[in-house]
Amino acid sequence: MTQTTKKLAITELALRDGHQSLLATRMRLDDMLPICDKLDRVGFWSIEAWGGATFDTCLRYLKEGPWVRLRELKKALPNTPIQMLLRGQNLLGYRHYADDVVMKFVDMAAANGVDVFRVFDAMNDLRNVRVAIKQVKANGKHAEGAICYTVSPVHTLEHFLDLAKGFEDLGCDTLAIKDMAGLLTPTAARELVSALKQTIEIPIHLHCHATSGVAEMVQWEAVHAGCDIIDTAISPLAGGTSHPPTESMVAAFAGTAYDPQLDLELLQDIAAYFRDVRKKYKRFESHVTGVDTRVFINQIPGGMISNLANQLRDQGALDKMDEVLDEIPRVRKDFGYPPLVTPTSQIVGTQAVLNVVSGKKYKIITNETKAYLKGMYGRPLGPVNEEVRKLALGDEEPISVRPADLLEPELDKLTREIGDKAHSIEDVLSFALFPAIALEYFEERESGQLKPEPLDEPEESEKTEETPKPAMPLAPTEFMITIHGEQYHIKIEGSGHKSDAVRPFYVKVDNVLEEVMVETLTEVVPMADGVIDTMKASKGSKRPKATRDSDVTTPMPGRIVAINVQVGDEVSAGQNVLVVEAMKMENPVHAPVSGLVKAIHVAVGDNVNPDECLIEIESS
16 A cells, blocks of 8 residues: 555544534634635645534524524635534434425535535434435535444444444445544554454544543554544644644654645644634633543543533532432433433433432433433434333333434424524524524524624723622632533622522623522532532522422423413323423423412523422312
8 A cells, every 4th residue: 555545634623623622612703714724725634614513602602693604614715625513313403303404404504515514323323314414415515424432331343333334335435433522442443443444445534532531542543553534623722522633643643654744834823823712712611621531431521521510519419429420321221321422411411410319210301311212312222221211101102213204394384484584594494403592593683783792701991880889799709610511601790788588699691790689598608619509599589489298399490491281270190280491401390299270480481490389289
C-alpha cells in the first residue's frame, strides 16, 4: 500500500461538537464566519457545523435561524464539505417523526448546504435509520452510518460487525464509530477497527470524546489498525468532554505513512482565533474540562453526571448521588442495556433518580420510560425485565414493528397548523421539531425583536432605577449550574424584608432578573458550589402547602404540561390527573385517593414544587 492511500483524513469539529461539548453550544454565527476562509483552506475531509444541539440552541438562545446559519456557512466554506449529525427517525428533536417529515428534512438540509450526513440511532436499531439514509442517497449526498459504541454483556464484537454490515447494505458511503462517552480503550479500538476492515469495504471514521483521557491513544491505535478518518477539535475547543486537539494529531502523524499533510502553521492561526473567541463565552464554560475516568466504571459521561447532580439538588437529595450512580446500571440492565446517548441517557438517568428519591423502584414511571418499554424508541439489544415492563404497561403489549410505522404522515397537518407564521418549508420543519420554541422565534422575528441572550453582565450604565438594591448579600452570590448540557449563570442580587413565612430574593438567571419567594428557614447553608442547599424556592407561588393524604403533589420540581381533570370530576385512586415535565421527561401524577376534585391550583405552564398542593381531592 502506498503512502497516498494511507493518508489520514480529518474532520474538524470546532463549529459543532467542540463548542457543544465545552460552551453549551453557544457560539454564534458571527464568531464563526470570520475564520471560515482559513478553515476552508486547511484541507479537512469535512467540517462538522450543523445538527446535534445547534438547531435547538439557535432558535432558543441565539435567536438565529438555523437554516440561515447553514446557508451562510456553506457560502463561507465553498471548498470543504459541511457535515451534520442526524438522529435518524428522531432527526434533531426528542421523538420519532413520520417518514414524510424525515424525508423532507433531509431534502431541505441537503438543499441548504449539508454534504455529509452522519446518521445514528440511540438504540442501534437499523430500522430507525433506513428512511433517512435512503433519502440522503436520493439527494446525491454522502451517507455515513454511525454505530453508538457502548460496553455491556450483549454488546459484543460480533454485534458491532453485524451493525456495520447492515449500514453498508443500506448504501452508506462510510461507517462512523461514535464513542460518545469515551469508553474505547486503545486495545479495544485496535481490535474493533481491525475486525471492521475485514468485514466491510467502506472507509471507517472514528469519533471519540476525550472524557476518559485516552482518546489520543485510541486514535493512534485505530489509525494503525486501518481507520481512515478521525474527528478532532482545534485545541482551544478540545479536551474534557470534547475531542483530541487537531494540531496535536496532525503533528503526531506528520512524517509517517499516515501523514494528513495539513498546514500546522495555518492551524496555529485558527487556534489563536478560537482562543480569543472562547473568552467571550466564559459564562457558558463547562465544569468538565479535565479527565473524568469514572466513565470507565459507570459509563456515565461527564455531562450526564452534572445533570444528575442538579436533579438530586432539586430534590434536596444530593447526598444520594452514590445511590443513583449505583442504580443507573441496574435500570440500564432492566431496559435491555441501551447505549447511554440522547435520548436513552435521559430516560435511564431520570428513572434511576426517581427510583432513589421515591424510596421504591419504579413507584414513579415517566411517560418516556413507558414509551421506551413499549418499544416506541426501537428494539433493545438485551432482554427487558418483564416485571418492570408489566409495571409500566400493565396489560398493554409492546410493539414489534418499526416505531415510525405507527405514525401517520404529518407534514401537511403541521403546515396547516403553523399557517402564515411559517415563511418557508424550512420554518414548517423547525416547528415540527420544536413547536413552542419555533413559535416564539417566529413571533419575535415578525416583531423585529430577535435578541440573543447576553454574553456578559450589563454595564452599570445599563441598569435601571427599578433594579432592586441588595439588602442582604449572600456569599457566594454568583455561580454556574448545568442542566441537561445547558449552562445557566445565576447571580443573587439581594433580598427583601422577611415575613413570617417567606422572604423575596432577587436572582438573575442569565441576566434576567427574577423575584423568587423563599420559605423562611431556621438556617440557610451556602454549599461549596454556591447553591443554597436549604432553599425551597417557588417563584412567586401562592399555592397552598400539601398537608393531607388526599392532596395531589408532584414527585419533583417541574412544569405542568397537561391537566386531565376539571373541578367536580370524580376520580379513582391511581388515575392520571396531570403531567409534570421535569428533566425533559414527562411524569404522570396520579390521584392518591378516590373522590371528587374540589379545587385545581395550577395551570398548564406553571412551575411547581413537591411540597405544594396542586389539586385538592375530597375523598369518598
